[in-house]
Amino acid sequence: MSDKGSASESKAASSQSGGFAALIKRTAKGKIGPEDTVLVWPNLVYLELISMVFATAILLFLCLYSPAPLEELASADTTPNPTKAPWYFLGLQELLVFFDPWLAGVVLPTFIIIGLILIPYIDPNPLGKGYYTFSERKFAVTGFSFGLALWYILIVIGVWFRGLDWSWYWPWDDPHMHQPAGAVKLVDLEVILQSTLGLSERPIVTLGRYAVTVANILTWGMFLGYYAVGFTIPFLLFRKFYNRLGFVRYNLTMFMFLSMMGVPLKIFVRLLANIKYVLVTPWFNI
């Protein structure tokens, strides 16, 4: 009923306006004639009704297929093994393996929210408004898709590749057998620097609780250097990019982008070099 209505109306409209491509062009110029619009009742209202009916049917099917589970009564002395949050928080739970709780549980989610809020204000590209395009906004789409992919990969790992004691389980591993523990020892970056470069463990300066060693200063240099290099390279090589964004937008964009890239970087550093923290202070570790 609705399809018929909309089909006939849109056919009529497109015959008046000279086809679809012409319509897009006209709209891009901000000229929308009444012939390009249709009545909401019945065209849109019925579309909504149909999609709601479909959604309800699917939900009811899911309810029959898999009713809401109920685990055992809450008990503070036994943590179920493994304890998995619902799927949409498993990306976060997976991050908690690689970062301290203040970072993975509080600061990174806050950065994600702030970063998302900033998107419309740091993207000055007027192209690609109101239609799907990749070629007109390569950096924006790539950056966003990367973050999204990271989020979903972490969720997939949490849902299907984590088992008892939050160890890694391949689909063919027996999920009821514990994996051997302690095969890998995690070490802080500054400890590795100390032993490989033969640096002294004695602090140069002591600021309250903070005993600053040479290795510690080196780790600070590497951490801040990551951001410094990351801010500078696009400025030198892609001056057009910088000029288009301007000072404030450029710095916000690069900070968010580098922080996002830092997450998989730290994960790789952990997995490849068994480094627990890249930066250690008495108050926080990264």
Next chain:
Amino acid sequence: MSPADSKDEEVSRRRFFTLMGLGVGWGGVVAALGGVGAGAARYMFPSVVYEPPTIFKIGLPSQYGIGVDTKLKKERQIWVVRNDRGMYVLIAICRHLGCTPNWFSDQKLFRCPCHGSIYDPYGNVVGGPAPRTLWRAAVSIDPVDGQIVVNFNKRQDPDPKGTEEGLMVEEPGREVEPFFLKV
């Protein structure tokens, strides 16, 4: 003083009183809202909370043999550990995000099911994401019946040192009163 001057003064005086009135009025509104806001924030912090006891007795020292005793984990969320120097009480709360780790007697390790932290029987972190060592609760002997008294909220929490074995705290420094019983 010319009449014009006095008129100017008149205007500025009126202006002064108007501004002062506005200031006092709006200041009052802001102060009242601030007071109510602060009160509402304080409202969220109850002055009394009804929670389970945090100081309790766990029986005589002679009831615990060498090694890790897990029988009080369910009831009290603690492990009682005895070595050849004495005994201490580890709190069964993972220092990562508060899950209850499990004791594996064959591996001599505590392993947390939530995010895979691993501790040795001393509470040192030997693997996984935990940022600090397991807490040890304050223990004492009741002078009347000789039972061990555990204070669950008085906890030993030393700064651990990153080593190639993991996050470690030197043991002699931990085996001190009131977190260690030389019995």
Next chain:
Amino acid sequence: MLELLKRIRNTVNKTQVFKSIFRHGYPDNDANRALVMFSNVVLHLHPVRVHRGALKIKFTWCLGGLTFFFFILLAITGVFLMFYYVPDTNRAYQNIQDLGTVIFFGDLFRSLHRWSAHSMVLFVWLHMTRVFLTGSYKPPREFNWVVGVILLSTTLVLSWTGYLLPWDQLALWAVTVGSKMAEASPLIGNAGPFGPELGMNPTNDIAFVLLGGTVVGQSALLRFYVLHCLALPLVTALFIAVHFWRIRKDGFSGPL
């Protein structure tokens, strides 16, 4: 037969009662189709005429609308669940078991609530992805994107507060982990960076506000219940209203 139905409809449409409720005839002509949009409070979310592109399924995929639909479903099933639920650590688990065993349709409403919640979270993400990929956040719609991100956050917090309520193992441990994260907040948590330096302890930090105590117990259950059933749905509904209002004011971004 059809003729008869039409006659009945025309008669009903002319009665005083019908006219007092609906200020227009049956929407089978353009005038009444416009009037129905003006005079119906629900349909008034829509404009009278819409750009043909807005009907293209391949543009919107109906994601935002379905997210809203799931929110409505959650509100309805949630009200039904509240009839049998007491936020008491000694009774909550039994209440949920009763829903599955002794209450007609209890399991269905609970399952529907759960699946709608999962769907809402999924569809909020997908909707955001779609809006990003079509560049629909670009001027003048920046603020509506911000409102959307706020709605994404409240949706996630709503689901998180919701799964404490059955008081089962998942509930307890998910919230234990969540409250430990709150304790680890920088500056305002007792275990976070610079928290202890600022005088934070387990009885005055952000986790204490969240739990109403120092352990996940009765006070926490009550706080989460109030947040889940009242405070957060109100906030979410308010922002949904702003979200829709801005769509109506700023128009639809699709060029098609």
